[in-house]
Amino acid sequence: MAERERSHTRPLGGRFVPTAQVMSALDVQRALVRMAHEVAERNGGLDGVVLVGLQTGGVWLAERIAEVLAETEGEEVPVGTLDVAFYRDDIGLRPVLPEAATEIPLDLTGRVVVVVDDVLFTGRTVRAALNALSDFGRARAVQLAVMVDRGHRELPIRPDYVGKNLPTRRDEMVDVSEDGVAIGTLVAR
Amino acid sequence: MSAISEADAGPTHPDQGVGPHLISIADLGASGIAEVLRVAEAFAEVERRSIPKVPTLRGKVVATLFFEESTRTRLSFETAAKRLSADVLSLAVASSSVQKGESLRDTVETVEAMGIDAIVLRHRASGAPAQVARWVRRARVLNAGDGWHEHPTQALVDCFTVRQVLAEAAGVAPASLGVSCFAGLKVLIVGDVRHSRVARSEILAYRALGAEVALCGPPSLLPSDLTGWGVSVEADLDDALGGADVVSLLRLQAERGSGTHVPSLREYTAGWGLSAVRMARLAPQAIVTHPGPMVRGVEIASDVAELPSVVVTRQVTNGVAVRMAVLFLLLGSEVALEGLGGDRG
Numbered sequence: 001m002a003e004r005e006r007s008h009t010r011p012l013g014g015r016f017v018p019t020a021q022v023m024s025a026l027d028v029q030r031a032l033v034r035m036a037h038e039v040a041e042r043n044g045g046l047d048g049v050v051l052v053g054l055q056t057g058g059v060w061l062a063e064r065i066a067e068v069l070a071e072t073e074g075e076e077v078p079v080g081t082l083d084v085a086f087y088r089d090d091i092g093l094r095p096v097l098p099e100a101a102t103e104i105p106l107d108l109t110g111r112v113v114v115v116v117d118d119v120l121f122t123g124r125t126v127r128a129a130l131n132a133l134s135d136f137g138r139a140r141a142v143q144l145a146v147m148v149d150r151g152h153r154e155l156p157i158r159p160d161y162v163g164k165n166l167p168t169r170r171d172e173m174v175d176v177s178e179d180g181v182a183i184g185t186l187v188a189r
Numbered sequence: 190m191s192a193i194s195e196a197d198a199g200p201t202h203p204d205q206g207v208g209p210h211l212i213s214i215a216d217l218g219a220s221g222i223a224e225v226l227r228v229a230e231a232f233a234e235v236e237r238r239s240i241p242k243v244p245t246l247r248g249k250v251v252a253t254l255f256f257e258e259s260t261r262t263r264l265s266f267e268t269a270a271k272r273l274s275a276d277v278l279s280l281a282v283a284s285s286s287v288q289k290g291e292s293l294r295d296t297v298e299t300v301e302a303m304g305i306d307a308i309v310l311r312h313r314a315s316g317a318p319a320q321v322a323r324w325v326r327r328a329r330v331l332n333a334g335d336g337w338h339e340h341p342t343q344a345l346v347d348c349f350t351v352r353q354v355l356a357e358a359a360g361v362a363p364a365s366l367g368v369s370c371f372a373g374l375k376v377l378i379v380g381d382v383r384h385s386r387v388a389r390s391e392i393l394a395y396r397a398l399g400a401e402v403a404l405c406g407p408p409s410l411l412p413s414d415l416t417g418w419g420v421s422v423e424a425d426l427d428d429a430l431g432g433a434d435v436v437s438l439l440r441l442q443a444e445r446g447s448g449t450h451v452p453s454l455r456e457y458t459a460g461w462g463l464s465a466v467r468m469a470r471l472a473p474q475a476i477v478t479h480p481g482p483m484v485r486g487v488e489i490a491s492d493v494a495e496l497p498s499v500v501v502t503r504q505v506t507n508g509v510a511v512r513m514a515v516l517f518l519l520l521g522s523e524v525a526l527e528g529l530g531g532d533r534g
Contacts (some may be wrong), residue, residue, distance in 0.1 A: 083231065085231070086231075086235065086243035086244070086245040086273075086517075087243060087244060087245070101231065101234075102231070102234050102235075103234075107239075131244065132243075135238060135239075135240045135242070135243075136238070136239075136240075
């Protein structure tokens with residue numbers, strides 16, 4: 001994968017330089033399809049299921065899972081997006097996204113909410129997401145789907161649906177996109 | 190470090206031009222204004238929720254010190270702080286030790302000794318917030334209007350509201366416009382510019398964003414020297430209205446002595462009040478802003494004030510989201526950035 005410019009990665013940012021490709025585009029697609037099937041299997045169908053993609057990396061994944069579910073189950077699952085910036089415990093480090101990025105299309109009371117993100121790392125984003133979701137109603141259950149679980153959890157959080165378990169070093173970066181998954185490092189520009 | 194997708198957008202931090210204090214629009218510059226508008230858009234979404242409250246500033250204390258009367262600015266700041274879960278202390282000057290002769294410095298000293306994180310200050314003396322900002326050790330100072338000087342959050346609210354209306358007209362999300370929609374926008378500020386802190390902040394903000402600003406008002410109520418302001422002066426309101434995209438009406442500030450600068454209120458209204466007849470001269474998509482409180486029948490006719498292009502109520506609504514953004518940017522970005530990378534994710 002080519003080196004990608006991250007123009008707005010201040011001040012932590014820089015350029016992502018991949019060192020190893022761990023999943024191909026096809027691998028990501030297969031994992032998505034499997035996770036979509038698991039969602040339907042676990043919940044005995046899609047009754048009351050809502051997908052919520054976490055900004056920014058979880059949004060396209062949630063949309064893709066919904067597409068797969070529409071094809072295989074013939075049912076449109078509501079998809080929302082959530083930006084957890086205002087709920088983080090490291091306020092000031094986390095960007096607020098330019099679009100009014102939180103869009104929860106319905107009251108979550110009584111629903112099964114599947115939170116979707118690209119990478120599960122410390123668990124702090126998910127912790128913030130759980131708090132944020134409670135402001136949108138009392139969900140019957142909240143489940144977690146991630147494309148990559150890279151370990152290093154700092155909170156008692158575990159995913160329900162995993163694309164790939166990927167052991168990493170703490171200082172490595174994981175890049176997830178439709179083109180695949182790569183491990184790399186961030187170098188200063 | 191975490192997943193790159195998480196480091197994707199950089200943290201909001203003073204390198205983008207916000208903080209530590211907000212005394213003047215000049216502290217922000219174009220990039221700072223853009224940042225405030227961007228973040229305010231996210232808080233506008235929070236306000237549309239059934240529970241419009243986020244835990245972002247939990248444990249922070251915001252004190253509002255108003256040495257001059259105010260309805261909307263004070264309510265707006267206090268609502269904003271509460272929606273961010275900050276604790277709000279509100280000093281009612283009329284019942285405080287200020288009446289016993291306590292100086293501003295001692296009042297600020299007292300407030301800060303209680304561990305307050307932000308001081309929202311309104312004062313009749315121009316420059317009071319700047320002075321307070323020099324005294325404080327750790328609190329952030331937000332200017333909520335000082336004398337004839339500035340009222341920066343009001344100008345930010347006006348920019349936010351104008352962008353919102355422009356975005357609606359274009360059928361796009363406000364955030365997608367960035368601040369490019371202000372380039373070349375023709376803004377006409379009408380009325381008592383001399384005594385208006387809103388006008389000063391608006392001029393700085395609109396000019397920074399690339400708008401063309403013209404002033405129109407009784408010569409006695411325009412600043413005597415406009416060198417360096419980058420604004421033009423329109424002699425005749427009726428001629429000027431036709432070309433304006435945004436008309437910013439100002440209140441005739443009787444408490445600052447505006448009354449002595451015009452022969453009579455009726456004469457002022459005849460020359461510079463926005464009547465229904467004048468309203469008809471405006472382009473159909475033009476926007477009329479007013480910082481409030483409106484004096485109906487003086488700077489604006491009562492029936493004109495009810496028209497949809499007069500966005501006063503919207504300005505008040507947006508005031509909360511914009512002030513949430515300002516509080517968030519000043520108070521939420523003080524964490525040291527080094528060594529915390531591992532916590533992300």
